Amino acid sequence: MRQRLSSEPDRYRGRRRVPTPPRSRYAVVVTSAFVGAGVVALGAASNLPDAKAVSPDVLESLKTSQVATEALNERAEDGNRASRSNDREADAELDAAALNDIYLLPLDDYEFTSAYGVRFGKLHAGIDLAAPDGTPYKAVHAGKVTKAGYNGGYGYSITVQQDDGTEVIYAHSRRLLVKAGDAVKAGQVIGEVGNTGYSYGTHLHLEVHVKGTPVDPIVFFQDQGVDIKLKIESVYAGMAAAEAAS
Template sequence: MPARSARANYRGRRRLPTPRSRYLAVLTTAVVSSAVVALGTAAALPEPHTDGLSMEVSGNYEDITGRSGGLTGRASRADAHSTSETANQPAPDVWILPLHAYTLTSFFGERWGRLHPGVDLGAAQGAPFTAVAAGRVILCRWNGGYGYNVMIDHGGDIVTVYGHASKLLCRAGQQVKPGDELALVGDTGHSFGSHLHFEVRENDKPIEPLAFMRKHGVDIQKHTESVYS
């Protein structure tokens, strides 16, 4: 009986927690509380990328890229169109001297009872002479009293003539620019000494070349060109 009563009394008592058990209980409670607080805070915060700024950037990135590409494409097309228009524009009306080292030895007008239709520019044998303006070569060959002769059609019924060359450097049908070499100075045909015979024709009639060239910014007597002044 005494032993039985002692066991019954033992089962009826509450066992006091040890200090370690109390520590574990407090730690568990803190962890659970922190989790609850974190869940509550997460519920209160907005979803990632749902604030106005983030949505605007992330949602429109492709649109912005596309618009930028479109703008770049339009700019490139505009540049190409501008370049094409520039390339198709006519060249400026540039006129220059046919030679730079020369002496004006003969003028336009009556000479020995007949018209001398141009001016003579004395120069060294073999010196290259050039086109005075842009145009198309319509004659490049031996031509009687002109010797080796070049003629250029500049449009507007204007043709320039270059005579007495020693050697031809161009061909009929060739498009030339101001300064393109045509031939070398010589003494061929009806010539008395090495020189370039230069003339200007309008509507197939010779006109006074010095005045014509001055109107186009070139003074043969003064050896000047306005385009290079």
């Protein structure tokens, strides 16, 4: 292999070589590219509609839509309030109906001493519940007082007539706390136990008349969910007591 002499002409000298640009020139080129892109972006943005230049019709349409939405929401809320109010009214009506239809025990504590039936050759048309003199007794059912005063063998007595015509008589009272014409609620105190009239010992004599005929109060009250002998009241006893006390 022949060694090239320094005196030989260089075969590459006839070619023009492009010098490598310095790094600083690369920075200038890249920066220019970004600047150009920014100008293009600004130009494009200048073609977008300005918020201030939105059509008044569009703004008015948006306002109308918002007002309609608010009106619908307000109407829905009004409907919910009305529904809740109706529910409360319906519950109150149900409670009132329940209070008017319940039966309760006439005394908190007593001793059952005499049943319904023939006694001494005569019909004992009610039952006797012994309790201390002056013990308050309550209406067993809602109704209207048709009689209140001294009534022969019944002594001081009260007759309460219910809406269906059934009558309950409370006899031998020491004191009466209602008068004829009064409306009473179940559980309302209406008199005090006594020993007036044809009575042997202090007690409350209780009678029930259905369509003008006396019936056995034990059986009648059992049909209404109240057991006189076992001293079991209606499931609504607490509600009725609170209503009577109000």
